[in-house]
């Protein structure tokens with residue numbers, strides 16, 4: 001295997017071509033490997049093979065075209081095409097069930113497919129974020145299906161993905177990487193493989209540690225955002241602008257407060273602290289409390305909207321509300337766990353009409369002007385760059401009433417003539 005990685009003759013299958021799998025497949029293909037992307041969604045397979053990306057990400061179209069044109073990347077839904085590969089990289093989703101316990105069914109299916117396809121000597125890598133000890137469990141599943149012995153007949157590694165959407169192709173190269181092997185040989189093989197394009201540091205450890213590291217990173221961010229959200233809540237009570245306070249506090253050399261907002265969405269932060277806690281016997285409660293605070297932020301935005309409607313004496317049930325942004329964050333088309341959706345769920349039965357506009361998400365109003373005609377209130381739920389430069393005076397003329405609720409600190413100066421409320425903006 002070492003020689004095959006060195007001379008790029010190792011053949012790679014990437015299982016799942018989503019936000020993580022597609023860029024990963026592209027990177028290995030452009031590093032000189034023959035890569036087959038196995039994906040159950042046929043629409044994705046078709047798009048990828050035609051050289052177009054189904055996700056929005058800077059550089060992806062060029063990088064994908066290059067990988068397809070040089071003949072190194074092909075997508076398929078046919079299991080036969082991933083038989084006997086040297087390396088399998090699993091990048092499927094690991095969401096929560098309704099009851100907030102991990103739904104590992106996608107992962108288990110992908111591991112089964114891998115077990116049915118692999119050969120003796122294959123290296124199996126899980127890039128998906130998983131609860132602690134999952135990689136060891138998956139190694140056992142492969143042993144049961146194949147009769148191979150883990151660590152001897154096949155190698156296995158958890159290689160958590162740490163990239164930030166919007167910066168994926170830079171971070172894939174320059175981020176440091178944690179490789180958690182089920183044994184040393186597994187981690188060493190994975191190091192050789194990732195070194196073919198990674199310029200950041202590579203740290204080797206065991207698989208349960210790498211699983212925990214990944215979950216700790218996202219939990220750290222989630223808890224810090226919850227703290228910022230609590231500061232915002234307090235700032236409203238004291239009548240100050242929390243963003244000014246945060247900027248000032250962050251001039252301290254050891255303080256770096258995060259940004260409050262309408263909520264924490266995406267496929268990572270809202271679920272990773274639950275994955276972290278999922279197999280624990282006990283915890284101290286801090287992580288769960290932070291989740292609760294972040295999950296309730298859309299309700300805070302709803303309170304601001306209702307307050308604003310009261311200010312103009314418009315009954316809530318007569319209000320036409322326009323939500324700007326459905327994506328979980330700016331410059332993204334991803335609506336998974338988006339606070340905008342939770343906010344809409346909360347208000348849709350109490351107001352007259354909810355309209356949506358998101359230039360990145362299909363199925364919303366084609367243009368903002370149409371969405372705003374005759375509306376009473378606008379709620380900004382996503383920090384898309386386009387929303388930062390809107391001419392509120394002109395847009396306000398299209399509206400029946402002028403209420404603006406900023407859930408993402410997008411509007412720096414409240415526009416004249418509007419009833420303006422922003423999360424963390426105190427009283428105006």
Ligand SMILES: NC(=O)c1ccc[n+]([C@@H]2O[C@H](COP(=O)([O-])OP(=O)(O)OC[C@H]3O[C@@H](n4cnc5c(N)ncnc54)[C@H](O)[C@@H]3O)[C@@H](O)[C@H]2O)c1
Pocket residue numbers: 015016017018019020021038039040041044091092093094106107109110113127128129130161162163164165267268
């Ligand atoms: N999105 C991110 O920014 C990000 C960053 C770091 C880590 N992660 C982690 O990476 C993992 C993948 O996340 P994502 O955002 O890329 O998910 P995604 O939903 O965008 O992609 C997963 C893809 O796998 C496909 N799939 C599911 N089961 C399959 C199977 N059995 N065989 C073949 N294909 C299958 C799905 O159709 C989908 O296209 C998750 O564990 C996530 O927590 C995500």
Ligand SMILES: CC(=O)N[C@@H]1[C@@H](OP(=O)(O)OP(=O)(O)OC[C@H]2O[C@@H](n3ccc(=O)[nH]c3=O)[C@H](O)[C@@H]2O)O[C@H](CO)[C@@H](O)[C@@H]1O
Pocket residue numbers: 129161162163164165217218221225258259260261262263264265266267268269328329330
């Ligand atoms: C530790 C870390 O950095 N992990 C990153 C994270 O990436 P992400 O795309 O989920 O990005 P975030 O920017 O964290 O956004 C999530 C939500 O939180 C809101 N938010 C954010 C900052 C803030 O101060 N206040 C907020 O309210 C924002 O609007 C959005 O809704 O998880 C990926 C997958 O595991 C990682 O790979 C990636 O490294």
